[in-house]
Amino acid sequence: MTSALASLAAALNTPAPWLLPYARVARNVLAAAKSDSVADALNAAGEGAVRFVEQAALPDGEPYESFIARTACVPTRDNLHDLFNGLIWLSYPKTKRCLNAIHAQEIAARGGAVGARGPLRDALTLFDENAAILQAPPTLVESLRLRDWKALFIDHRTEWESARLALFGHALLEKLMQPRKAITAHVWLIEDLTDDAIASSLARARLAAKDFLPMPVLGVPGWWPDNENPAFYDDADVFRVPR
Structure with missing residues (x-):
């Protein structure tokens, strides 16, 4: 079990109030984990709006949000940041899909460069x-x-x-x-x-x-x-x- 999965398992022994809404889905992910891959554990926990793939699946030069919108796959690293991102995808798939869709539309209209982000994409990321x-x-x-x-x-x-x-x-x-x-x-x-x-x-x-x-x-x-x-x-x- 990766350090990310192990850290989440330890936190769920006595979950903090902010973790309680995700305790059930998180325990399902941990129970489904058969390897050190966070992506595989998230996929094994059940059918979701997207599939989680290793970070290497993201082509060079393609924006992360554009890739998700095009493929319905979420590049995922073996760390806590991406593990929590996966838990949110499993818990609020429509909201995550909506955020991603607006990102992708803005990238298509404005470009994916940092300077082209604009206030809307900044707010999406903040959310x-x-x-x-x-x-x-x-x-x-x-x-x-x-x-x-x-x-x-x-x-x-x-x-x-x-x-x-x-x-x-x-x-x-x-x-x-x-x-x-x-x-x-x-x-x-x-x-x-x-x-x-x-x-x-x-x-x-x-x-x-x-x-x-x-x-x-x-x-x-x-x-x-x-x-x-x-x-x-x-x-x-x-x-x-x-x-």
């Missing part, structure tokens, strides 16, 4: 790598918009019981394998956390406007023991006030 999807009561949404951390995490703490939060970004999940207080998600507000609803929310105009709200994820009640102490939120380098 893919670091988004958290939040459905929450209006008081929490307003507090988050205002970056009123005291109201969000202390005054309205009990309202988090009515909220639903899922970390979508695979880079975000990878970073949380070694939790640090400053790890911040880009929150995407939504009314429903189903795959269909998230995919439907990916309007080009909203994405290009980078309609994200920053939130230090370890501040979420129940997600980190230290945040039981209100002084946890006094760290102005993490819980920053609006400019």
Whole structure:
């Protein structure tokens, strides 16, 4: 078993709250693993919207997103970053397909060079790598918009019981394998956390406007023991006030 698969297995012994939405599919992947290949383990876990292939399958010069759109195959390395990407593909296939389709359309229209990316592709990448999807009561949404951390995490703490939060970004999940207080998600507000609803929310105009709200994820009640102490939120380098 590769270090990536072994690290995920160890994390699932006592899964952190942010891993719980992926625990079932992750355990299926681990149970299906017959070799050191992350791609093979993901494929063996069940039929998905795409097939996972070794990184070497990506032709020189072809953009990653274009290759996925053309072949329905995802180049996958044997590391945690790509393992989490695979778990997101298995959990939210319609959303991932939608993100990929917009990427591919933009590459076809603008080219794949770094300088040709534009604000829409930058936002797509930000969503893919670091988004958290939040459905929450209006008081929490307003507090988050205002970056009123005291109201969000202390005054309205009990309202988090009515909220639903899922970390979508695979880079975000990878970073949380070694939790640090400053790890911040880009929150995407939504009314429903189903795959269909998230995919439907990916309007080009909203994405290009980078309609994200920053939130230090370890501040979420129940997600980190230290945040039981209100002084946890006094760290102005993490819980920053609006400019």
